Amino acid sequence: HAADTFRTDLMTITRHVLNEQSRHPESRGDLTILLSHIVLGCKFVASAVNKAGLAKLTGLAGETNVQGEEQKKLDVLSNEVFVNALVSSGRTCVLVSEEDEKATFVDPKLRGKYCVCFDPLDGSSNIDCGVSIGTIFGIYMIKNQDTVTLEEVLQPGKDMIAAGYCMYGSSCTLVLSTGNGVNGFTLDPSLGEFIMTHPDIKIPPKGKIYSVNEGNAKNWDTPTAKYVEKCKYPTDGSSPKSLRYIGSMVADVHRTLLYGGIFLYPADKKSPSGKLRVMYEVFPMSFLMEEAGGQSFTGKGRSLDLIPTDIHDPREIPDIPRQQRQRGGDQGAVRGG
Numbered sequence: 001h002a003a004d005t006f007r008t009d010l011m012t013i014t015r016h017v018l019n020e021q022s023r024h025p026e027s028r029g030d031l032t033i034l035l036s037h038i039v040l041g042c043k044f045v046a047s048a049v050n051k052a053g054l055a056k057l058t059g060l061a062g063e064t065n066v067q068g069e070e071q072k073k074l075d076v077l078s079n080e081v082f083v084n085a086l087v088s089s090g091r092t093c094v095l096v097s098e099e100d101e102k103a104t105f106v107d108p109k110l111r112g113k114y115c116v117c118f119d120p121l122d123g124s125s126n127i128d129c130g131v132s133i134g135t136i137f138g139i140y141m142i143k144n145q146d147t148v149t150l151e152e153v154l155q156p157g158k159d160m161i162a163a164g165y166c167m168y169g170s171s172c173t174l175v176l177s178t179g180n181g182v183n184g185f186t187l188d189p190s191l192g193e194f195i196m197t198h199p200d201i202k203i204p205p206k207g208k209i210y211s212v213n214e215g216n217a218k219n220w221d222t223p224t225a226k227y228v229e230k231c232k233y234p235t236d237g238s239s240p241k242s243l244r245y246i247g248s249m250v251a252d253v254h255r256t257l258l259y260g261g262i263f264l265y266p267a268d269k270k271s272p273s274g275k276l277r278v279m280y281e282v283f284p285m286s287f288l289m290e291e292a293g294g295q296s297f298t299g300k301g302r303s304l305d306l307i308p309t310d311i312h313d314p315r316e317i318p319d320i321p322r323q324q325r326q327r328g329g330d331q332g333a334v335r336g337g
């Protein structure tokens, strides 16, 4: 029977976002329009990532980004795609991108009320070997869009109103929260639509997996080293946890959300404030983790309470000695229950 093989009442991401909007009668639909532009960006990048090997898009673009990493063509392309999509949505006033040294203040004629912080292609060192990579984004509302300043952008993550990531792997999966739980959508390339495949994601209460770069073990502080040791040699009679580490945050966090466990990138002697960037890696992933019933903390406090001092925090800011900076402590550990 045809109806059995083709679901005819598809919950697309567009329909889901509109349903969410209807929960806010006062809404003018700005977030819906903004998200539709982000979804367009994800579709474009998914297509480019899939063709990368063929279109010779991999390999160095000859430039380096603010992190001093060699930028690959896909990075450059993805960043341009998202900046153009976000600006043309007419719903943003300031953008923070992992790829751009400075924040982008949108032309006042095109401004809207949102700030979007994003990493257009996180994990890009994995591009050439075909490991999953992803886009990570977080969305804030800005009080006065016409006079927005950088200080208003440096808000604690708990003020975010939405966050998500899109993972480009064996399938293209977009995971999104607008503050009412977490839902996952898979791109159906034949339709060019994201279809809901993971409704109401809740992280399993107990996990058997820990995810950390053990190669940094000699640089860890004692509490981190003790915790990881306990994962491997439990003293309570439970069985040891399994180690799974992909080295692409979107893939490691996605597995943690679905299977449970813990993902951590501890601060260490090499990166005293940790490596993961607060505004476009730690905040969006922490928002999603909490919305899915998990936790995210820095080892000293809740990750979403951090107040970034720089759009690329943690970044060594030579002219401001570390001890004089308001810092929320060391790096975020994204924990799943």
Ligand code: P6P
Binding pocket: 122, 123, 124, 125, 213, 247, 248, 249, 250, 252, 265, 275, 276
């Ligand atoms: P390491 C990728 O460059 C990234 O920012 C995250 O996606 C990933 O979790 C982390 O760095 C991996 O870092 O030092 O373990 O290679």
